[in-house]
Amino acid sequence: MTKPVASNKPPLLLTPGPLTTADATREAMLRDWGSRDTDFIALNARVRAGLLDIANGAPTHTTVPLQGSGTFIVEAALCTLVPHRDVSDRKLLICANGAYGHRMARICEIAGRSHAIIEAPEDTPIDPAAVRAALEAEPALTHVALVHCETTTGLLNPVAEIAAVVAGAGRELILDSMSAFGALPVDVQADGIGCVVASSNKCLEGPPGFGYAVVREDLLAAAKGNAHSLSLDLEHQWRAMEGNGQWRFTPPTHVIAAFDAALAAFQHEGGQPARLARYADNAETLIGAMRGAGFETYLPDDLQAPIIVTFHAPADPAWDFAALYDRLVARGFAIYPGKLTQAETFRIGVIGQVTAADMTTVAATISEELAAMGIKRFGWD
Ligand SMILES: *Cc1c(COP(=O)(O)O)cnc(C)c1O
Numbered sequence: 001m002t003k004p005v006a007s008n009k010p011p012l013l014l015t016p017g018p019l020t021t022a023d024a025t026r027e028a029m030l031r032d033w034g035s036r037d038t039d040f041i042a043l044n045a046r047v048r049a050g051l052l053d054i055a056n057g058a059p060t061h062t063t064v065p066l067q068g069s070g071t072f073i074v075e076a077a078l079c080t081l082v083p084h085r086d087v088s089d090r091k092l093l094i095c096a097n098g099a100y101g102h103r104m105a106r107i108c109e110i111a112g113r114s115h116a117i118i119e120a121p122e123d124t125p126i127d128p129a130a131v132r133a134a135l136e137a138e139p140a141l142t143h144v145a146l147v148h149c150e151t152t153t154g155l156l157n158p159v160a161e162i163a164a165v166v167a168g169a170g171r172e173l174i175l176d177s178m179s180a181f182g183a184l185p186v187d188v189q190a191d192g193i194g195c196v197v198a199s200s201n202k203c204l205e206g207p208p209g210f211g212y213a214v215v216r217e218d219l220l221a222a223a224k225g226n227a228h229s230l231s232l233d234l235e236h237q238w239r240a241m242e243g244n245g246q247w248r249f250t251p252p253t254h255v256i257a258a259f260d261a262a263l264a265a266f267q268h269e270g271g272q273p274a275r276l277a278r279y280a281d282n283a284e285t286l287i288g289a290m291r292g293a294g295f296e297t298y299l300p301d302d303l304q305a306p307i308i309v310t311f312h313a314p315a316d317p318a319w320d321f322a323a324l325y326d327r328l329v330a331r332g333f334a335i336y337p338g339k340l341t342q343a344e345t346f347r348i349g350v351i352g353q354v355t356a357a358d359m360t361t362v363a364a365t366i367s368e369e370l371a372a373m374g375i376k377r378f379g380w381d
């Protein structure tokens with residue numbers, strides 16, 4: 001049998017990002033911008049306003065974008081809002097039930113930010129009562145960090161409930177909504193969230209290159225001088241941008257222009273509710289098709305966010321993620337390895353410019369390729 005001729009079309013990215021983007025988004029990168037052009041300054045202001053609107057941030061909050069991947073904006077938010085332990089007793093409570101929660105603890109260790117951790121297993125949401133008890137027990141815990149959708153598994157944490165606990169205790173919530181923002185609702189006014197961070201290349205379907213914080217202005221103003229890093233100082237980034245509309249250091253101009261196009265497409269699609277509906281349809285279709293083929297999801301449906309789905313790997317000695325990955329790329333799909341400490345799994349993202357029809361096709365293709373690898377039972381156990 002001859003192999004099909006490889007096409008020039010790149011595979012669909014069924015990952016947590018970077019994602020498959022729209023043609024119009026990629027085409028928006030085909031021109032150069034001067035970072036001081038008045039047109040670029042207006043475009044940048046439009047992007048900031050669009051993000052503020054998605055978070056319902058006006059009039060209390062502002063959008064501060066920052067160069068780099070998502071981790072850069074997480075680190076910038078933590079190290080700008082929480083002062084260094086040498087100069088302050090303030091302490092961050094980190095809620096961790098996956099790799100991204102633990103990454104925040106690592107950031108604090110390296111940057112010298114005092115912190116405590118509430119841990120839950122990877123298949124268990126953070127318990128709001130545990131957050132309440134920790135805040136009651138330790139007044140020095142002035143800030144709380146929470147991951148919205150733990151991309152490690154695809155688990156949805158109870159953001160509104162924990163936000164209510166944090167606000168009720170007079171503390172500030174820093175929400176890592178990286179893999180959820182734009183698809184799952186975030187309302188900083190209604191939920192009393194001090195700071196939410198996300199990046200260009202997840203549910204808003206832009207290219208990778210920058211992150212952003214939607215943060216309350218008084219919180220940011222009070223954080224002046226906290227950052228130990230020049231480039232990750234969000235307060236300074238904000239003041240400079242408010243002053244002349246420009247980024248302090250070279251902005252990823254093409255990425256911001258593409259993100260502007262992606263935001264226009266997002267609004268045209270119907271904003272957050274429409275994006276959520278499409279992703280929910282993708283997730284439901286994928287899970288249905290995979291279960292129909294005998295696969296099992298790692299999470300029960302009530303904990304599963306419609307972002308990325310973790311499946312148990314087949315309990316077969318012939319299972320080989322790398323081999324399956326290569327076979328799927330040859331057929332037009334890039335999936336993602338598992339990231340769990342206790343179980344052998346793999347992940348399929350449902351976000352980006354992908355449809356329910358793509359989900360049906362990838363599920364069928366996985367079954368075909370596993371059968372070709374000699375794996376006939378796809379269940380776990
Ligand atoms: C993607 C992601 C990040 C940032 O990861 P980068 O690889 O630095 O972009 C942070 N938190 C969560 C929950 C994520 O999904």
